[in-house]
Structure formats: structure tokens, C-alpha cells
Amino acid sequence: xxxxxxxxxxxxxxxxxxxxxxxxxxxxxxxxxxxxxxxxxxxxxxxxxxxxxxxxxxxxxxxxxxxxxxxxxxxxxxxxxxxxxxxxxxxxxxxxxxxxxxxxxxxxxxxxxxxxxxxxxxxxxxxxxxxxxxxxxxxxxxxxxxxxxxxxxxxxxxxxxxxxxxxxxxxxxxxxxxxxxxxxxxxxxxxxxxxxxxxxxxxxxxxxxxxxxxxxxxxxxxxxxxxxxxxxxxxxxxxxxxxxxxxxxxxxxxxxxxxxxxxxxxxxxxxxxxxxxxxxxxxxxxxxxxxxxxxxxxxxxxxxxxxxxxxxxxxxxxxxxxxxxxxxxxxxxxxxxxxxxxxxxxxxxxxxxxxxxxxxxxxxxxxxxxxxxxxxxxxxxxxxxxxxxxxxxxxxxxxxxxxxxxxxxxxxxxxxxxxxxxxxxxxxxxxxxxxxxxxxxxxxxxxxxxxxxxxxxxxxxxxxxxxxxxxxxxxxxxxxxxxxxxxx
Amino acid sequence: xxxxxxxxxxxxxxxxxxxxxxxxxxxxxxxxxxxxxxxxxxxxxxxxxxxxxxxxxxxxxxxxxxxxxxxxxxxxxxxxxxxxxxxxxxxxxxxxxxxxxxxxxxxxxxxxxxxxxxxxxxxxxxxxxxxxxxxxxxxxxxxxxxxxxxxxxxxxxxxxxxxxxxxxxxxxxxxxxxxxxxxxxxxxxxxxxxxxxxxxxxxxxxxxxxxxxxxxxxxxxxxxxxxxxxxxxxxxxxxxxxxxxxxxxxxxxxxxxxxxxxxxxxxxxxxxxxxxxxxxxxxxxxxxxxxxxxxxxxxxxxxxxxxxxxxxxxxxxxxxxxxxxxxxxxxxxxxxxxxxxxxxxxxxxxxxxxxxxxxxxxxxxxxxxxxxxxxxxxxxxxxxxxxxxxxxxxxxxxxxxxxxxxxxxxxxxxxxxxxxxxxxxxxxxxxxxxxxxxxxxxxxxxxxxxxxxxxxxxxxxxxxxxxxxxxxxxxxxxxx
Numbered sequence: 001x002x003x004x005x006x007x008x009x010x011x012x013x014x015x016x017x018x019x020x021x022x023x024x025x026x027x028x029x030x031x032x033x034x035x036x037x038x039x040x041x042x043x044x045x046x047x048x049x050x051x052x053x054x055x056x057x058x059x060x061x062x063x064x065x066x067x068x069x070x071x072x073x074x075x076x077x078x079x080x081x082x083x084x085x086x087x088x089x090x091x092x093x094x095x096x097x098x099x100x101x102x103x104x105x106x107x108x109x110x111x112x113x114x115x116x117x118x119x120x121x122x123x124x125x126x127x128x129x130x131x132x133x134x135x136x137x138x139x140x141x142x143x144x145x146x147x148x149x150x151x152x153x154x155x156x157x158x159x160x161x162x163x164x165x166x167x168x169x170x171x172x173x174x175x176x177x178x179x180x181x182x183x184x185x186x187x188x189x190x191x192x193x194x195x196x197x198x199x200x201x202x203x204x205x206x207x208x209x210x211x212x213x214x215x216x217x218x219x220x221x222x223x224x225x226x227x228x229x230x231x232x233x234x235x236x237x238x239x240x241x242x243x244x245x246x247x248x249x250x251x252x253x254x255x256x257x258x259x260x261x262x263x264x265x266x267x268x269x270x271x272x273x274x275x276x277x278x279x280x281x282x283x284x285x286x287x288x289x290x291x292x293x294x295x296x297x298x299x300x301x302x303x304x305x306x307x308x309x310x311x312x313x314x315x316x317x318x319x320x321x322x323x324x325x326x327x328x329x330x331x332x333x334x335x336x337x338x339x340x341x342x343x344x345x346x347x348x349x350x351x352x353x354x355x356x357x358x359x360x361x362x363x364x365x366x367x368x369x370x371x372x373x374x375x376x377x378x379x380x381x382x383x384x385x386x387x388x389x390x391x392x393x394x395x396x397x398x399x400x401x402x403x404x405x406x407x408x409x410x411x412x413x414x415x416x417x418x419x420x421x422x423x424x425x426x427x428x429x430x431x432x433x434x435x436x437x438x439x440x441x442x443x444x445x446x447x448x449x450x451x452x453x454x455x456x457x458x459x460x461x462x463x464x465x466x467x468x469x470x471x472x473x474x475x476x477x478x479x480x481x482x483x484x485x486x487x488x
Numbered sequence: 489x490x491x492x493x494x495x496x497x498x499x500x501x502x503x504x505x506x507x508x509x510x511x512x513x514x515x516x517x518x519x520x521x522x523x524x525x526x527x528x529x530x531x532x533x534x535x536x537x538x539x540x541x542x543x544x545x546x547x548x549x550x551x552x553x554x555x556x557x558x559x560x561x562x563x564x565x566x567x568x569x570x571x572x573x574x575x576x577x578x579x580x581x582x583x584x585x586x587x588x589x590x591x592x593x594x595x596x597x598x599x600x601x602x603x604x605x606x607x608x609x610x611x612x613x614x615x616x617x618x619x620x621x622x623x624x625x626x627x628x629x630x631x632x633x634x635x636x637x638x639x640x641x642x643x644x645x646x647x648x649x650x651x652x653x654x655x656x657x658x659x660x661x662x663x664x665x666x667x668x669x670x671x672x673x674x675x676x677x678x679x680x681x682x683x684x685x686x687x688x689x690x691x692x693x694x695x696x697x698x699x700x701x702x703x704x705x706x707x708x709x710x711x712x713x714x715x716x717x718x719x720x721x722x723x724x725x726x727x728x729x730x731x732x733x734x735x736x737x738x739x740x741x742x743x744x745x746x747x748x749x750x751x752x753x754x755x756x757x758x759x760x761x762x763x764x765x766x767x768x769x770x771x772x773x774x775x776x777x778x779x780x781x782x783x784x785x786x787x788x789x790x791x792x793x794x795x796x797x798x799x800x801x802x803x804x805x806x807x808x809x810x811x812x813x814x815x816x817x818x819x820x821x822x823x824x825x826x827x828x829x830x831x832x833x834x835x836x837x838x839x840x841x842x843x844x845x846x847x848x849x850x851x852x853x854x855x856x857x858x859x860x861x862x863x864x865x866x867x868x869x870x871x872x873x874x875x876x877x878x879x880x881x882x883x884x885x886x887x888x889x890x891x892x893x894x895x896x897x898x899x900x901x902x903x904x905x906x907x908x909x910x911x912x913x914x915x916x917x918x919x920x921x922x923x924x925x926x927x928x929x930x931x932x933x934x935x936x937x938x939x940x941x942x943x944x945x946x947x948x949x950x951x952x953x954x955x956x957x958x959x960x961x962x963x964x965x966x967x968x
Binding site: 152174 | 855859875876881882884888892893897901904905907908911915919922
């Protein structure tokens with residue numbers, strides 16, 4: 001129990017320190033913030049096997065029956081690792097020379113880290129909701145204070161969209177509490193207890209729809225993505241990394257934790273509709289990305305398409321697909337963070353994010369070109385890279401239930417190749433223009449930053465067995481929620 | 489039967505006596521020694537409130553029939569007394585910040601403020617309708633003058649007159665309702681109402697009683713600024729000087745709900761389901777109208793009027809539920825609302841520089857000019873919007889839980905949807921503060937009282953967010 005307390009409180013402590021106690025100059029401040037953001041990763045890596053089952057259970061608000069109950073299980077652990085990797089990457093992607101109020105920025109990122117650790121391990125539905133809505137606050141400030149010219153509007157749109165999607169969740173949570181009271185004797189917000197009775201509660205389809213709406217807006221699933229292009233575009237590089245690498249995973253986690261564990265039969269019943277939305281999202285994202293003349297928007301739509309791919313893996317009721325979805329969520333987090341980071345470096349050198357700004361940069365910046373190409377190939381799911389394993393498993397699972405849909409989804413892979421390689425070709429490989437002073441190639445420092453990500457991408461691509469073994473118990477647990485029904 | 493007052497009885501009502509005495513001293517001081525009054529009235533009021541606070545903490549309950557016929561000395565009244573004294577403390581501190589910028593006589597002002605607090609305490613401790621009415625009238629009359637305090641401001645005079653005319657009308661409704669209830673059950677003591685109601689045999693008597701209840705509800709709804717009795721609030725809040733607006737938005741609101749609690753939770757708990765359903769019906773237009781109109785507001789005093797009306801709408805949910813749990817949630821929500829609003833007004837007190845008050849354009853780029861002020865205001869606005877992990881979220885959650893439990897599902901859903909609207913206008917204000925171009929004026933010299941208020945409210949909210957258990961247990965204790 002000691003370990004999870006430490007893991008949970010360290011980011012809040014470091015965030016407080018960053019807000020108030022670090023009056024350093026900008027570069028040491030970034031280094032200090034980076035060190036502090038690595039702490040959860042260090043804690044996670046040094047704990048090893050003992051993480052599963054470690055919990056905090058504290059009677060927080062007895063008057064409203066909210067217990068502060070956090071517990072790590074197999075599903076949470078994967079997302080915790082992803083979080084621990086993406087947050088330091090986002091801090092590294094900050095251009096320390098230009099950022100105003102750096103204290104505030106790093107404090108917000110670390111605060112976000114703490115809130116997300118709480119979110120991924122929450123076992124009390126009220127605490128889950130608190131962290132779900134709470135994570136929007138630091139993100140709002142991160143988007144609104146640092147970024148492009150229209151960032152305030154984008155930030156408000158983002159926030160109001162999110163809140164609109166998830167406010168009704170409070171009503172659903174309360175409804176589950178009271179149905180637990182009538183079905184069980186005592187009302188409780190405990191996720192494990194509620195998972196068993198959620199489908200027997202009155203108005204279960206409505207409650208499920210409300211929950212799914214909240215997750216669909218955050219991930220985002222196809223028709224609820226209107227906030228995505230502007231917000232991803234207007235945020236700074238670090239902000240976009242946080243949005244694409246972590247926020248979408250929070251939505252995916254919600255779909256799995258509540259959608260699949262609470263309402264398995266409803267999800268199976270609705271899977272045609274949800275699959276349709278997901279596949280449409282992949283196609284829509286791919287086609288939109290193909291049309292973009294701005295590579296930040298292109299990556300935003302690409303992220304959207306890939307996230308919908310992951311959701312397709314969740315919506316099809318098949319163990320292989322679910323494993324693939326969890327793995328792909330992790331992979332996507334790594335790959336898209338790396339891609340936005342590399343795109344941020346490119347933007348620094350070009351001065352804008354337009355594709356037509358320059359061409360033939362491979363001649364002047366070969367290292368950056370190859371690094372970008374590496375992550376592009378990973379994104380495109382070339383065999384040997386991480387995304388290949390995840391997407392393959394999802395397609396495999398989908399094929400066994402809906403072969404035609406798997407065919408359509410397979411076509412979208414080609415679409416992703418088209419738009420990503422179009423970007424690469426236009427910027428790096430066409431005939432070079434005149435050299436400009438800002439086109440300095442990346443040095444060893446940036447390579448060192450990318451090295452861990454490269455290693456993870458290759459490792460999972462070539463030898464996915466260890467991580468799949470970690471995912472397996474989580475998938476088995478989800479599958480077991482359906483079997484009581486089957487047994488009847 | 490002891491009809492002689494002893495020292496212990498005086499000790500029981502010592503907070504009231506201290507306030508009264510100090511108010512009269514201030515008035516005399518103002519009449520005979522204006523310069524001295526200007527210098528020391530603030531510190532005198534501060535000292536008085538703090539001593540009244542300690543007196544209220546340690547005052548023994550009285551058994552004397554002369555007092556208990558009119559005042560109650562239970563845990564609830566002690567809680568309310570302390571609460572109102574803290575509200576008074578906040579308002580006095582904010583007034584000091586105001587008087588540094590604008591010139592007006594101080595002694596009378598603090599006398600009126602102390603009388604208003606006196607009226608509030610009477611409401612919270614009332615055991616009889618007449619005391620309740622006395623408290624409301626003392627509060628209102630002091631506020632009629634306070635609203636019009638800045639004699640040279642046109643809007644201030646207008647606000648005062650509007651408040652006076654409409655307030656008198658509402659008082660008339662209240663009094664008539666009391667009279668009808670007296671006609672039905674023959675007493676105005678709050679304790680005897682429930683038994684009196686149940687012993688009513690004839691249908692006409694019951695109708696008389698219920699009509700009385702309706703009129704009383706209308707009178708109190710006016711005080712609490714519920715739709716459709718809210719029409720006075722925006723203009724009055726806008727015209728009054730900023731510390732008076734702060735006092736009205738927290739003090740009058742809390743006082744009105746204290747009156748609701750005294751009458752409808754203590755005296756007549758769930759006496760007839762139709763009253764609760766009526767309150768729920770009142771909540772719908774309040775929530776929808778206030779949240780919709782607040783979006784268009786530019787001037788902050790007016791904005792906080794609508795914000796207050798919308799929060800009053802949320803407070804109606806536990807009022808409609810009527811269970812003991814609902815009472816705890818109501819008071820908890822009031823505490824969080826008071827803290828957040830006082831914190832916001834602390835920042836506004838710094839920025840106040842025109843008769844019209846602070847507008848949303850004055851907030852632009854506040855973060856660049858003063859991160860501390862922007863941080864305090866942003867935090868308080870987040871609390872009011874009910875965004876986790878601030879205490880505002882817990883308050884709303886508790887209120888919705890209670891409403892859900894009592895079966896008002898549609899009301900809870902409407903409440904949640906209007907929360908989205910409220911999140912929009914609070915967040916837009918935060919967005920303006922963090923935007924680029926600063927408006928062109930410099931900040932006033934530091935004012936430690938306002939800083940006190942701002943920082944204390946933020947600290948209290950943070951404390952409540954992390955560790956609300958002591959307050960919640962205090963409230964359930966107060967219900968016994």
C-alpha cells in the first residue's frame with residue numbers, strides 16, 4: 001500500500017514545488033521539471049511485480065459515501081506506464097527559451113500527471129468522475145496560455161465540449177449508487193460492486209448511453225470530434241502531446257473500464273452501431289488527413305483515425321481484438337507523442353506548419369528526416385514496428401466476427417500510408433530549395449531524447465510477448481464479465 | 489417561572505448585545521467626532537466582530553422563558569451566528585479596501601453593516617415568526633440605506649429606491665402570510681406550528697394555513713432572489729457599492745436560506761408534499777433563467793447577481809428534498825458558495841475604480857498584471873462552476889445526490905445541464921483573465937484586508953476540497 005501512496009502523491013508534491021519553489025532560470029527549470037516528471041516512471045520500474053493489487057482505501061467523505069479507493073490492476077498498469085513515459089516526453093518537447101511563465105506550465109503538467117494517476121487507478125465511481133473532470137483544468141490552462149493565435153477560443157471550445165459531454169455522467173453515477181442501494185442493501189460507489197449490478201439497474205441502456213457519450217467526446221469517437229482539429233492545432237507542441245498521448249487514452253480506458261466491465265451485453269448489442277461509428281471515424285480521419293496542407297492538422301487527424309481504430313478493437317467482442325486494442329492504445333500513445341515531438345522540431349526550424357513551406361529537407365537535415373521517417377513508419381504499421389502488432393490483432397479479432405468490416409478497416413491502413421508518406425515526400429524528399437539558416441539538423445541531444453521511444457517501438461514491434469502477457473489477465477477479466485450471462 | 493434576566497442570560501445573547509452596543513457607539517462617534525470615526529471605525533468594527541465571534545462560541549444556552557419564547561439557543565443557531573459573523577468579517581475587510589478608493593463617511597457605514605449582521609443573527613436564531621420578521625426587516629432596512637450609500641452615484645440612488653419599494657412589498661407578503669398562519673393555528677411560535685397544522689380539522693383552516701405558507705414562501709423567495717421574484721436583484725446589486733454587493737450576495741442569500749431552514753426544516757419538516765413539489769417547480773425557472781441570462785453579463789456586480797440567483801436555484805434542490813441529509817448538503821453548499829463569492833469579491837475590490845464597477849474588460853490580461861489576483865479569482869470561479877477537484881464539485885454532487893434520493897430525477901438532470909451553461913460563463917471569465925492585451929490602468933496600492941479575504945477563502949476552499957469530513961460531521965451534528 002505504501003507504494004501506491006508514494007506514486008500518487010509524488011506528482012502533486014512536485015507540481016507544488018514547481019509552482020512555488022523553483023525560481024530558477026529557464027533551462028535548469030526545464031531540466032528540474034523533467035527530472036521530477038520522471039519520478040513516477042522510476043517508482044513504477046523499481047516496484048516490479050508488486051504493483052498489481054496495491055491499493056489505497058480511505059473513507060474520505062462518509063457523509064456522501066465516497067471512499068478514496070485507488071487500486072492498480074493489469075489494465076491500469078499499462079496506462080500508468082504510458083502516462084509515466086508521455087509526460088516527460090511532453091516536458092522535453094517544450095521550447096524552453098520561448099515559454100512565458102515556465103513555473104506555471106511545468107506545475108500544470110505535473111498536476112495533470114497526478115490527476116491521471118488517480119484516474120487510471122480509481123476504484124470508486126465518484127473518485128473516477130472527480131478525476132475525469134478534474135484533468136480538464138490543467139489541460140485547459142495548458143492549451144489556453146501557450147500555443148497558437150486562436151488558442152483561447154479553442155481552449156474554451158474544448159472545455160465546454162468536454163463538460164457538456166460528461167456532466168450527465170454525474171446523474172448516471174448517482175443512479176447506479178441508488179440502484180445498488182435497492183438491489184444490494186447499501187448504496188456504494190465501488191466499481192467492482194457496481195460492475196456486477198449495473199446491467200440489472202433500472203434504465204440501464206440510458207445510463208450506458210450517458211457513460212458512452214462522455215467517453216466518446218473525450219476520445220473522440222467519430223461524430224463527437226468537432227473540438228479536435230482546432231484544439232490540437234492551437235495548442236503548443238507539449239499541449240498536443242498531452243492531448244493526443246494521454247487524454248484520448250483516458251477516454252479509451254473509460255470505455256474499457258466502464259463500458260466493457262459494467263455493460264457487456266449492451267456493448268455487444270450495440271456493437272454494430274459503435275463499430276460503424278468507429279470505422280467511419282477511421283475513414284473520415286484518414287481522408288481528412290490526406291487533404292491537409294498543414295502537418296500539425298494532418299497529425300491531429302491521423303491521431304483521430306488511429307484512436308478510432310483502437311475503439312473498433314474495443315467494440316468487437318473478441319479477446320484477441322481486446323488485447324490488440326489495449327496494446328494499440330499504448331503503442332499509439334508512444335508513436336503519436338514521438339510524432340508530435342518530431343513535428344515540433346520541424347516547426348521550430350521551418351517557422352510554420354505548412355507542408356508547402358519547404359521541400360527536400362532531407363538534404364540539409366538528414367537525421368531529423370530519418371527520425372521522422374522512423375516514427376512515420378511506426379504510425380503506418382509497418383511490420384517490425386509496434387503499431388503493426390496492435391493493428392494486426394484488432395483486424396484479426398474483427399475478421400473472425402465481421403469479415404467485411406475487417407476488409408474496410410484494412411483499406412484504411414493503406415489510407416494512413418498515403419497521407420503520412422505524402423507529408424514525408426513533400427517536406428523531405430522533393431527537390432530541395434535554397435538553404436535557410438534555421439535548417440539546422442538535430443543533434444545528439446534530440447537523438448538521446450528519442451532513443452527511449454525508438455527502443456520501445458522496436459521492442460514491441462519485434463518482441464511483443466512480454467507486454468502481451470501483461471495485457472492478457474486484463475482481457476480475461478473483461479471476458480469473464482460476459483460469461484455469467486452465457487452460463488444462463 | 490423565572491422572569492428576571494440573570495447574567496447568564498445576558499451572556500447567551502452577548503453576540504447580539506455586543507453588535508448593538510458597538511453600532512450605537514459608532515453612531516455616536518460619527519456624530520461627535522468625525523475625524524476619529526474615520527480612523528478607528530474600521531478597527532472598532534473588526535474588534536467587535538471578533539469579540540462577538542468568541543462570545544458566540546462560548547455563549548451558554550439560556551433557559552429563561554423571556555428569551556426562549558423568541559430566540560433559540562441550539563446548535564443550529566450557534567452555527568448560523570458564527571457563519572453570519574464570518575460573513576460580516578469578510579464584508580468589513582472588503583469595505584476597507586473600498587474606502588481607500590472612494591470617499592464616504594465611515595462610521596454610519598459600519599453601523600449599518602453591524603445592524604445588518606444583527607438582523608441576520610436574529611433570523612438564524614429565531615424561535616418565533618415575529619423574531620424572524622424582525623430579523624429580516626432589520627437586515628433589509630440597513631441594506632436599503634447601504635445600497636444607496638454613495639449619494640452622488642445615480643445608480644446607487646436608483647438601486648436603493650428599487651430595493652426599498654420591492655422589499656417593502658415582499659415584507660408585506662411575509663407579514664400577511666404570518667398573519668394567516670396565526671389565524672389558522674393561533675400562535676406564531678415556530679415550535680408549535682407542526683402540531684398546530686396536524687390538529688387542524690376543518691378543510692378551510694388547512695387552506696388558511698397553506699395560503700399563509702405560500703405567502704411566507706413568496707416573501708422569503710424575494711429575499712433569496714428566486715425566479716420570478718428576482719427582478720430587484722440585478723439592478724440592486726449593480727447599483728450598490730461593491731462591498732455592499734458582496735455582503736448582499738452572501739449575507740442576504742444565506743439569511744434567506746437560514747429563514748427557509750428555520751421555518752421549513754425545523755418547524756415544518758415535510759408537512760405537506762405539495763410544498764416540496766412547489767419548491768421544485770420554482771427551481772426549474774430559477775436554474776434555467778439565471779444561467780441563460782448570466783452569459784450576457786458584462787458588469788461583474790450584475791454578473792454576481794445572476795450567479796447568486798443560479799446558485800439559489802441549486803440550493804432549492806435540497807430544500808425540495810426536505811430530508812435531514814438534505815439539510816447538511818444545503819448548509820455545505822452555502823459554505824462553499826460564501827467562500828468562493830467572497831474570494832471573487834476580494835479580487836473585484838482591488839480592481840474597482842469606477843462607479844459602474846468592474847467590467848469583464850477590466851479583467852483582460854489580469855494574469856500578466858497580477859498573477860496572484862488572477863489566481864484567486866480563477867480558483868474561486870472554478871469553485872463556483874463546480875469543477876472537480878474543488879469543493880464546489882463536492883457541494884454540487886452532494887446536492888444532486890440528495891435530490892436524486894428524494895426522487896427529483898428531472899430536477900437533477902436540469903441542474904446538471906444548467907451546470908454546463910454556468911461552466912461556460914465562469915470559464916469564459918477565466919479565459920479573459922488569461923488572454924493577451926491588458927487594459928490600460930495600474931493597480932491600486934496593496935490592501936491587506938482584501939488580500940486577507942482572498943487568500944483565506946482560497947485556503948479554506950482548498951482545505952474543504954481535500955478534507956471536507958470535519959465540516960460535514962459538524963453539520964450533521966448541528967442537525968440534531
